[in-house]
Amino acid sequence: MDLFTKYYSEWKGGRKNTNEFYKTIPRFYYRLPAEDEVLLQKLREESRAVFLQRKSRELLDNEELQNLWFLLDKHQTPPMIGEEAMINYENFLKVGEKAGPKCKQFFTAKVFAKLLHTDSYGRISIMQFFNYVMRKVWLHQTRIGLSLYDVAGQGYLRESDLENYILELIPTLPQLDGLEKSFYSFYVCTAVRKFFFFLDPLRTGKIKIQDILACSFLDDLLELRDEELSKESQETNWFSAPSALRVYGQYLNLDKDHNGMLSKEELSRYGTATMTNVFLDRVFQECLTYDGEMDYKTYLDFVLALENRKEPAALQYIFKLLDIENKGYLNVFSLNYFFRAIQELMKIHGQDPVSFQDVKDEIFDMVKPKDPLKISLQDLINSNQGDTVTTILIDLNGFWTYENREALVANDNENSADLDDT
Numbered sequence: 001m002d003l004f005t006k007y008y009s010e011w012k013g014g015r016k017n018t019n020e021f022y023k024t025i026p027r028f029y030y031r032l033p034a035e036d037e038v039l040l041q042k043l044r045e046e047s048r049a050v051f052l053q054r055k056s057r058e059l060l061d062n063e064e065l066q067n068l069w070f071l072l073d074k075h076q077t078p079p080m081i082g083e084e085a086m087i088n089y090e091n092f093l094k095v096g097e098k099a100g101p102k103c104k105q106f107f108t109a110k111v112f113a114k115l116l117h118t119d120s121y122g123r124i125s126i127m128q129f130f131n132y133v134m135r136k137v138w139l140h141q142t143r144i145g146l147s148l149y150d151v152a153g154q155g156y157l158r159e160s161d162l163e164n165y166i167l168e169l170i171p172t173l174p175q176l177d178g179l180e181k182s183f184y185s186f187y188v189c190t191a192v193r194k195f196f197f198f199l200d201p202l203r204t205g206k207i208k209i210q211d212i213l214a215c216s217f218l219d220d221l222l223e224l225r226d227e228e229l230s231k232e233s234q235e236t237n238w239f240s241a242p243s244a245l246r247v248y249g250q251y252l253n254l255d256k257d258h259n260g261m262l263s264k265e266e267l268s269r270y271g272t273a274t275m276t277n278v279f280l281d282r283v284f285q286e287c288l289t290y291d292g293e294m295d296y297k298t299y300l301d302f303v304l305a306l307e308n309r310k311e312p313a314a315l316q317y318i319f320k321l322l323d324i325e326n327k328g329y330l331n332v333f334s335l336n337y338f339f340r341a342i343q344e345l346m347k348i349h350g351q352d353p354v355s356f357q358d359v360k361d362e363i364f365d366m367v368k369p370k371d372p373l374k375i376s377l378q379d380l381i382n383s384n385q386g387d388t389v390t391t392i393l394i395d396l397n398g399f400w401t402y403e404n405r406e407a408l409v410a411n412d413n414e415n416s417a418d419l420d421d422t
């Protein structure tokens with residue numbers, strides 16, 4: 001052992017690394033402070049706050065944006081296209097030199113080429129460029145704003161972080177002025193749930209700030225700053241006061257025993273009250289419940305799934321319920337299991353049941369799965385028919401609408417013709 005140790009030490013010590021770069025590898029991993037390391041945690045929080053303040057100061061303020069617009073307008077290149085002012089590359093660079101160091105990142109050949117379309121003089125629209133700059137500044141401002149709520153400092157928000165962000169955002173949104181403070185907690189829950197339902201499909205309990213910025217939900221939320229937002233826009237915006245009150249109102253109406261939770265029987269009255277018991281059984285088997293009853297947060301997931309059946313996240317939610325054998329695909333047995341309940345409801349309502357064989361063939365024809373005997377979630381998404389297929393299997397009213405689609409279209413056309421005649 002002594003000899004081995006001696007020779008091994010000599011051999012190891014005698015090896016020389018020819019690559020000098022290995023001696024200068026910079027440190028790339030920094031351990032996060034533990035919960036009991038209070039001083040290190042405080043130091044980290046303060047350093048992050050200073051960093052975010054510095055980044056915020058690097059952004060263009062309103063005065064600088066106005067100055068940029070003045071310079072662009074002054075250096076426009078004739079002729080105008082209609083009422084749209086244009087600028088060529090030479091003048092573009094001149095503006096970049098005069099606009100100051102903060103604007104330097106926007107005045108590059110890459111940005112100019114990105115905005116260059118079909119102008120015969122090789123110019124770009126001043127308005128398009130200015131909107132591009134505004135959008136970039138807004139994204140950075142929003143990212144910094146969201147990062148202030150990133151308690152862990154890891155580039156993601158937990159549910160409680162996003163709740164705090166939206167709660168403090170409410171007073172800045174004029175369209176929410178009418179909300180009573182007692183409703184704030186329900187509004188925040190309703191708003192946050194949409195982010196987590198669509199951006200956290202694996203249910204990890206956290207969302208990347210990058211994903212929040214990349215999706216359109218934040219745009220929808222901040223649209224509520226517009227004091228003159230139309231009624232139609234409010235009705236289609238999940239984050240608007242009318243929409244939040246509608247969803248919460250539906251929940252209260254379903255809660256017949258007023259215990260703040262929904263039983264399977266209470267949920268069965270949702271929508272047109274024609275969902276099958278088999279499907280509702282699966283909802284309560286798979287979703288989080290408390291003593292067999294559903295709370296508001298779980299109800300929101302249910303509503304988001306059924307109201308957005310074309311979206312992959314919604315299809316994933318419903319697919320999990322349809323996949324009774326937990327095999328990762330739907331086969332003939334699964335389809336028959338759910339459609340049998342539709343047939344039974346048809347009998348109860350005095351309708352002649354439709355043959356399962358015909359419906360099964362139609363579903364497979366619509367989806368065109370890779371495996372002719374199995375339908376995967378990806379098959380449903382790729383087919384763009386996922387909403388129709390799921391509706392056929394879980395809702396009698398949805399199936400009836402699908403089955404009579406040609407008659408309904410013909411009826412709509414006749415009504416339109418009658419209106420035209422009048």
